[in-house]
Amino acid sequence: SQKIEQNSEALNIQEGKTATLTCNYTNYSPAYLQWYRQDPGRGPVFLLLIRENEKEKRKERLKVTFDTTLKQSLFHITASQPADSATYLCALHTGGFKTIFGAGTRLFVKA
Amino acid sequence: SQTIHQWPATLVQPVGSPLSLECTVEGTSNPNLYWYRQAAGRGLQLLFYSVGIGQISSEVPQNLSASRPQDRQFILSSKKLLLSDSGFYLCAWSVGFEGSEQYFGPGTRLTVT
Numbered sequence: 001s002q003k004i005e006q007n008s009e010a011l012n013i014q015e016g017k018t019a020t021l022t023c024n025y026t027n028y029s030p031a032y033l034q035w036y037r038q039d040p041g042r043g044p045v046f047l048l049l050i051r052e053n054e055k056e057k058r059k060e061r062l063k064v065t066f067d068t069t070l071k072q073s074l075f076h077i078t079a080s081q082p083a084d085s086a087t088y089l090c091a092l093h094t095g096g097f098k099t100i101f102g103a104g105t106r107l108f109v110k111a
Numbered sequence: 112s113q114t115i116h117q118w119p120a121t122l123v124q125p126v127g128s129p130l131s132l133e134c135t136v137e138g139t140s141n142p143n144l145y146w147y148r149q150a151a152g153r154g155l156q157l158l159f160y161s162v163g164i165g166q167i168s169s170e171v172p173q174n175l176s177a178s179r180p181q182d183r184q185f186i187l188s189s190k191k192l193l194l195s196d197s198g199f200y201l202c203a204w205s206v207g208f209e210g211s212e213q214y215f216g217p218g219t220r221l222t223v224t
Contacts, residue, residue, distance in 0.1 A: 032210030043201050043215030089154070093210030097143050097162060101155040
């Protein structure tokens with residue numbers, strides 16, 4: 001079955017450093033991969049979408065890479081700030097109108 | 112601009128009682144609509160999606176059902192709640208191509224006692 005894995009351990013980094021989150025998947029070749037931010041008790045917020053033919057996508061301090069050979073996406077936040085502390089979800093388009101979500105990685109940025 | 116509403120925000124219901132959660136979207140036409148459930152520390156589980164009025168696709172066998180009586184209204188229901196129905200229920204919408212990004216509502220926290 002299709003599987004999507006994100007590091008279940010929280011990531012703790014110092015303000016100003018670059019945070020790197022990993023998303024690995026198996027048994028599928030998604031045409032699109034998305035990243036979302038979720039704050040406690042709130043709905044996820046869309047951040048970035050990357051297509052299978054794109055290696056990298058940037059938006060302000062955010063960067064996403066998509067390696068279809070490794071079946072992996074990396075999500076980077078540069079110059080991180082305490083306000084970036086949240087859970088970040090990876091999501092794969094699996095066909096039709098279906099998207100599967102990872103459980104997310106919690107990020108804590110210390111001032 | 113587009114907005115999505117869900118209500119109620121929180122709900123505590125006894126086992127065996129009925130359920131009705133409502134989701135409405137403003138500012139867009141013919142959206143794709145989705146219902147997800149999120150258990151604590153888990154990913155989002157797709158329950159239902161709809162690409163048009165009266166068109167519902169179910170992803171997980173359960174005692175829940177969904178309806179789309181109007182273009183921008185999506186309802187999640189149950190005749191008899193189970194303890195395992197507790198969770199955070201999220202409605203989302205998307206437009207455009209099949210893998211396009213989704214926009215989520217604020218969610219409903221359901222506790223079945």
